[in-house]
Amino acid sequence: MSATVLVTGYGGFLGRAICRELIRSGYRVRGLARGQYREMQALGVECMQASATDLQACEAACRGVDGVIHTAALAGVWGPAKPYEQINVEATDHLLNSCKKFDIGAFVFTSSPSVTFDGTAQSNIDERVVYPQKWLCHYPRTKAIAEQHVLAANQPNLATCSLRPHLIWGVGDPHLIPRVIEKCRSGKLRRVGDGRNLIDTVHVDHAAIAHRLALERMLDRDQKASGRAYFITDGQPVECWKWITTILESARILPPNKTISFRAAYRMGGALEVIYRLLRISMEPPMTRFVAAQLGVDHYFNINLAKERLGYSPIQNREERIAELR
Secondary structure, three states, X not given: OOOEEEEEOOOOHHHHHHHHHHHHOOOEEEEEEOOOOHHHHHOOOEEEEOOOOOHHHHHHHHOOOOEEEEOOOOOXXXXXXXXXXXHHHXXXXXXXXXXXXXXXXEEEEEOOHHHHOOOOOEEEEOOOXXXXXXXXXXXXXXXXXXXXXXXXXXXXXXXXXXEEEXXXXXXXXXXXXXXXXXXXXXXXXXXXXXXXXXXXXXXXXXXXXXXXXXXXXXXXXXXXXXXXXXXXXXOOXXXXXXXHHHHHXXXXXXXXXXXXXXHHHHHHHHHHHHHHHHOOOOOOOOOOHHHHHHHHOOEEEOOHHHHHHHOOOOOOOHHHHHHHOO
């Protein structure tokens, strides 16, 4: 009999891809999310509508499953701390406690490379890098706390691990690609620095496969694979501005030729953050320190550990996948 897997945030871009990958691989899938997703139900997902911030909802969703993939999160670079803490940390704790209560043996957490990012360059770093002393916004800070809780929960009866997919993209992306296009169309997009800093991305299908592979290792109680975090990318770093240009060209938009130095963008972001906080402006500033750093410095990662311990291998042709965006 195939295993039953709970996927939180199953209606999101990554969550949908994970569900499709699991169903293709013969798993039964239960989904937990705040919204209703009838198209996922049509695919065979057992859909539950509730928030993972509700402990009783987490317990109800976890009852009778063999493993959990927790991908629900509050992402973003702006906003007060409390919502990030509730959704990213408390909900993770609820799910971990539910796993212990119902003797669920496998837990895969969707984290982010930003949990290790303090604004300085990250060039081909691996999982030995330590958490920073400071973060530039609440999203990476709270994801880092949740990730540490997940890894600390690893034990013989509950195998846990954390995946760090970076800049997930693909057809149907509602976040990364539309954000770049909107900023360009509104005249707010600038090249930060020379644009030649290297960044990593990961196609949504690669990220989904990595989650399935990690789940299988956790279900097998693989002690070499559990209790660890893994960077997940396409394995092909690209120049930041070249990647942005590719996205814009796929939408038939000319990239802007305006440039700002990294130092100026970072200072501007810091100043705008102070002003927006003082004026209690809830909308995201046009520039923040985190965004400036993501656009202006290297952030690419070594994925050898994921290859060795999870069997992960991003084999799909990037150029073919880019062509699908057009």
